[in-house]
Amino acid sequence: MKAQESHISVALVRDLAHYPHEVWDLRLGQLDMFTEEVIEELDRIAWAEGNEYPNYSAISAKTGKFNWGASSSFSEILMELSTNAGGAVVGGAVILCIKSTYEKLISRARGDVWKSMPSVEEAVGIGKSRLNRHYDVAVEKLTLIRTDVDAEAQCYEFEFTHEDGRKFKAIVGAIKGIPSCTRVSAEGANVMPRPAPEPPDSGN
Structure with a gap:
């Protein structure tokens, strides 16, 4: 499916049990690519450092369609990429590959979500929204x-503090000329583990 709205994220993680160190988040409109083609492009990021084996990664995709007054389709694609495969920390080669991949994707989009730089107030809202999405933090906190x-x-570059003492950063317009690309990160090396999933209801 070629979605009318696409939300693509690359999260750099220590492992899948912890929240990411940072996330590169991109929103596009009218992307002229099938979901499978986007996944193929993201797959190349795992090979960016030129090692014999790729960095560990997992990619999930969700697609859907709305028919509520007006018809619209969407896709959400998340790549989680290990930052310590083989004992190495992800470096500049991976970041450069993320940027070049996103630039290629936006070249295939018939319209960016935002045509110009958002206002400060809008950008703050975008940064908070992405932190909520990737770190499960309530925006009001x-x-x-x-x-x-x-x-x-x-x-724009913003720094936020959470009521529990954690600090986060958000860069809205993280790639020059692409205002809909946002980079969010958690401060410090000790990223919190994700909550354990709820056990299945053995039930009733």
């Missing part, structure tokens, strides 16, 4: 403590 604006690079 995040407090903005720092804002940097780079008009030339067309990006």
Whole structure:
């Protein structure tokens, strides 16, 4: 399926039991690629460092269609990429590959989600939304403590603190010329484990 709205994320993780160190999040409109083609492009990121074996990774995809007044289709694709496969930390080659992959994807989109740089207020909302999506933090429990604006690079960099003391960063417009690309990260090396899944109801 070629979706009218696509949400693509690459999360750099220690393992699947922990929240990511950072996530590169991209939203596109009218992407002229099938979901399977997007997954093939993301697969190449695991080979970016040129090792004999790729970094460990997992890719999940969800597609759907709305027919509620107006018809619309969507896809959500998440790649989780290990940052310590073979004992190595993911470095610049992986980041460069993420950027080049996203640039290729946006070249196949007939319209970006945002045509221009959002306002500061809009960008703060985007950053909080992505942190909620990837770190399960409630947006109302995040407090903005720092804002940097780079008009030339067309990006905003925000720092938030959570009421439990954790700190997060969000860069809206993380790739120059792509305002719908947001990079979010958790501060520090000790990223929290994800909650254990609920045990199945043995039931009733």
